[in-house]
Amino acid sequence: MFRMSNSEAQVRRARKPSETVHEMQEEQSCLKAELVRENASLYEQLNNHNNSNNNHPSSQTEIPATTWASPQSAKPAPSLTQLQQQSVAQTTGHDGQISEISSHAGVPGSVPPVDILPDVPVGSHGFQVAPATLEIGQIGRDKIHHCFALFFTHYEIFLPGLLDPNMPPEEYYERSPFLFWSIVATGARRYADDPTLFQRVVSQVQQIALGTLFSCSNPIPTIQAVLILCLWPIPVNSMCQDTSHTLGAVAMQLAVQNGLHILGHQQDYERQNINTSNSEVSWRFRLWIHCVLTVQNSNLVDGFPCWTVAEIGHTESDPMLEHILSPSLFYHYKLYKVQTDAIQAITRSVELLKPNCGPPLNSLIDVFDAQVRALAPANNREIDVLVQKCTRLGLRAFHFFATPDAARTAGLVQLYALCCSVLDMLHDLDAANDFALYSTQWLHRMLCLAAHIIIRITFSEVRTHVDLEHGERAFFKAIKFTRKRSVENNDLDSRAALILTQLWANNSSFRKKDGALIGDRMRLRSRLFSSIMSDSNWHWRATFGHRKPNPYKADDDEGGEEAFAADEQHQGSSDWTSSSMLVPPSQQPQGSATSTFLGGPMLNFDAFNDFQDWDWTPLRDGMDLSTISHFAEADAD
Incomplete structure (x- = not known):
């Protein structure tokens, strides 16, 4: 794949003074996605090479390059930890605060910037969260694709129109590691080929959830991930340990803070000019409806009162609702x-x-x-x-x-x-x-x-x-x-x-x-x-x-x-x-x-x-x- 040099990219940007911040972030996001693919490929090649050396010490066969999607540049790719550190450095200002990122990053069809889990506290009062320890290459390409296939075959029907089944897993990872691992964890619930996968992935979700929720830098994919975890929570043995209600409350607040509850008024909740298409406005409204239904139903079925949320100004008979939903x-x-x-x-x-x-x-x-x-x-x-x-x-x-x-x-x-x-x-x-x-x-x-x-x-x-x-x-x-x-x-x-x-x-x-x-x-x-x-x-x-x-x-x-x-x-x-009350347990x-x-x-x-x-x-x-x-x-x- 042809890739411009840094000098060429600077010239290209100089010729396009009207280029928006969002377009620059899209270009950066695509580059990071390539690096993620290359890193996963190199990790898999290294494992295959080690296995080959263990089985055939004298073998000098060259390992062909493989990637998730299409062949990429042979330039050595950094590890996921290095990618995270680079991303934090690029998105953190001199004052230690996370720079603003477009809140419509999760809309299908667009390539928003990646959601970052920092390895160190952000600012003087930031949360220090343990970095994620499980990398994509440690699981394997096939298992991740199988988990995604299980999710979109059996689980996505309960969230219609919210996630794009045609988007590859690595692009989901680039948009939000939290959303990526939530999908993998849900699909792994019934992944029979590796009974240990679910536990490993669940620990990954728990590690990155707190940091992602409190970063507030990429809220839309975060809301999507939370809705998945509310519908299929991480298994616990006590109701006191169930975090789905807490996560749901955070998702509702993030949705309100980003203007999802008011149809067509996203600009009122942004600090910079934005241009939203009709499809994006409709998608954001669908996300709000999913958020309301999931969180409210979860509360009611466990005996918690309904939220009192300002309604959207449309009645059930409004043709616009029928058109959007x-x-x-x-x-x-x-x-x-x-x-x-x-x-x-x-x-x-x-x-x-x-x-x-x-x-x-x-x-x-x-x-x-x-x-x-x-x-x-x-x-x-x-x-x-x-x-x-x-x-x-x-x-x-x-x-x-x-x-x-x-x-x-x-x-x-x-x-x-x-x-x-x-x-x-x-x-x-x-x-x-x-x-x-x-x-x-x-x-x-x-x-x-x-x-x-x-x-x-x-x-x-x-x-x-x-x-x-x-x-x-x-x-x-x-x-x-x-x-x-x-x-x-x-x-x-x-x-x-x-x-x-x-x-x-x-x-x-x-x-x-x-x-x-x-x-x-x-x-x-x-x-x-x-x-x-x-x-x-x-x-x-x-x-x-x-x-x-x-x-x-x-x-x-x-x-x-x-x-x-x-x-x-x-x-x-x-x-x-009833006679069945006295039937032995075996019957x-x-x-x-x-x-x-x-x-x-x-x-x-x-x-x-x-x-x-x-x-x-x-x-x-x-x-x-x-x-x-x-x-x-x-x-x-």
Whole structure:
């Protein structure tokens, strides 16, 4: 490839005084991309040469030059560390501050400057972050390309129009190492040829994430990377270690700071003149919609309130929105709007924290559920139908907060049938194309919500009005789906499957001392529809944590030893206990090869020592949970 000398480049620039800073950065970016390719090629040649010498010491065969894309100059290329140091020197001013870089660097079709992770603190108050240690050549060209192929085949469908599948991996690296490694890490989740790759790449993402987020020099690719990590977070074994919500908050703030929330007004958030095309304006708006949907849904499904963000000044019927967004993304946005409007109306009209919310709650649920059902998917895509059902599920779940009456019972019956439908559809999608392996965290959390609702209604007085056999089959499908989705042993997915299994296998968790079923009773009520899961986790903890007290239970709700004794007697004589509850673990629905169930007896388990903080904030040492009493004024019935 022909390359101009430095003197020629200076003459060329002298003849073009109107050349913009952005064009100069593009030229610099292309040169760096060439150096990255050459470095990867030389690294691979060196490895091949060493392997050849080890196998054939006397061999003097010359190794041909190979690159990722096209043959490049034979000029020796610096290492990645040297490239990083050169880039820092070029983008850092004399005062130690990072120079401004165009914020539209992530738009498909353009070649923005590279996002740099400095090896040393920037400025007098900069963050000192450990440099990335994993280089592209250490993984290999083929593995990286395979991970990219896996990502764009199975994962990118959840982020339509946000990433360019035709862009080569090295160009993604040049735009943002954070985005590059996030794509590789997500694709490596199911990369079977190298089971060690995922762990190595995940450590790389963790190393560069902090420095990239706080550099603020290349925000658009950073937002893209964060959205990927919010949909498929790094596996952890405790909710307290999950950083997806923190990353999502950073992405939202970066988006607002760069004017993504105001359509067509990027110039208002820039310090230099910019010329943006219509395609770039549309792409930035799509990125904002993806950011809102991903972050808000992640918050809601874990019981966190919605963000209050200034809207964009367009209604759902505005033709401009339909023109800018794809039909599927536009449909998801309309569902999101109805859901947030419903939650805001419910929280303003009903006191959810009180035990008895009154009749208005059931009416509000019916009104907004009808609005969701009226939004029929344009193309009847399976993923759109699934999102619609999950949206309805989140709304109908608020029936648990209502005062017990005929309207609430009717609502819970509809909710039960809807949960079965959601779990059946997820099972069918997984049977058709291994949907469980690539599903987002939001979909999995909605699956867990549906499973918890089924078990709560099954162990309540409402059970006489529902199809228990259908619910049982759907519940087992949820366990199988969760086991299959698990990426690592003892991650949150495998723990969720174990919790569901143990709650189903022992029905004393939702029974009072007198034997009355209380599965539909809500004590923990501050986490919106996610309160159902959080409340169930406390029931599970009280049952399998050596009879530790549940701070959300009233005195006559605590079954204790009497409930366990009654349960053992009740399981043998009850006319409603499902026979599958007594099936040995070996005959239960089988999971995937990644199943992480513990061996031995199913219930030989210490919830406090093994799962101290699965879904709750760690408590200070010495705190006496028995002294905590919530809703003491609630009626015991």
